[in-house]
Amino acid sequence: MTRPVLEARNLTKEFSGFTAVDDVDLLISEGSIHALIGPNGAGKTTVFNLLTKFLQPTRGQILFHGEDITPLKSAAIARKGIVRSFQISAVFPHMTALENIRVALQTAEGSSYSFWKSGNSLHKLNERCMELLESVGLAEFANTTTVELAYGRKRALELATTLAMEPQLLLLDEPTQGMGSEDVDRVVALVRKAAQGRTVLMVEHNLSVVSKLCDRITVLAQGAVLAEGDYHTVSADPRVREVYMGSAGSGERGSQGAASDNVEAAQ
Structure with a gap:
């Protein structure tokens, strides 16, 4: 079994009584491309901020190669080889x-x-x-x-x-956000190339991109892990379809209608 590069245990973040990340367990295997997906407000970027210590968790533990890095600040995290990008070009x-x-x-x-x-x-x-x-x-x-x-x-x-x-673990936050199809294809190729010899964790809204790139997917909803597995497993999960498409019989597509189109298109 491939050893874990990064592990989050019972990761929780509360803001004035609101729980943005709720008891999340996450295991990122060495050499994999792992996606973190979910509808708007699911807590994906907050998890990224916790893993890279831009935010301090309320509870929980973060391990990197088995070492507890929970107390470290973001600069120390980067020096250890955990490097991230942001949604806005930096x-x-x-x-x-x-x-x-x-x-x-x-x-x-x-x-x-x-x-x-x-x-x-x-x-x-x-x-x-x-x-x-x-x-x-x-x-x-x-x-x-x-x-x-x-x-x-x-x-x-x-x-x-x-x-x-020279990251060991590369965290990419919405790398294809705002791109046309030609640029998306270029970035998919670049991420695949960048993943050679390293581990990648990515937040990505484009499920077609996720289906092409990722070995394993964790789905968040309301700050908690809803489902996990390969793309075919999570895309067939009725709970995942529910959070992307809205309540069945409600007469509405829900706020994630565009994402549900991606679920269908990527299969």
């Missing part, structure tokens, strides 16, 4: 693509704040920058200011900056 808009990668590499090697060094000292990082840009299909845009890049390419650049941190 790149520097007025720097070039290469400069964005170089900042990430400086962070990874601990030289981010060496202001007394000459800018020429950063040139040694350029070869690795170009390798990372090549890996996400952006080599020809190395000297393009990021604000001039199309949205899909900005997300690809963000993936490259994330990979510059």
Whole structure:
């Protein structure tokens, strides 16, 4: 059996009496691509924030390679090899693509704040920058200011900056959000490539993407685990269809009607 990279036990987050994440158990196996899905407000991003310690859990435990990392702060989590992206593209808009990668590499090697060094000292990082840009299909845009890049390419650049941190566990929050079909296909290929030799946990609303990429899926509803398994198992689960399509016989498709279309289309 593949050993777990990350494990959450009884993970709970309460906000002034409201339980956003309710006693969640999560096991992420080494080398897998694992998806966290669910309707709007299910608690997916909150779980991400707990795992990466942007939020402190009310109760529960987080283990990374068997080590209890629950007390650690987010910077310490990243240094251990747990690196995440965000729903909103997090790149520097007025720097070039290469400069964005170089900042990430400086962070990874601990030289981010060496202001007394000459800018020429950063040139040694350029070869690795170009390798990372090549890996996400952006080599020809190395000297393009990021604000001039199309949205899909900005997300690809963000993936490259994330990979510059040499993550063991890569957490991707809605990597295809707001993309057209062509960009979605490109990002699916990039995520599959990025997953080689590492473990990926992703929040993703596009169930067609999930069906193509993911080995295992955890479905959240109202902050709790509703179902878990491979895509065919969870997509056939009547409870999963219920939370995506709304109550049967209600005469309404519910707020997740578009997601239910994805359930049908991806099968």
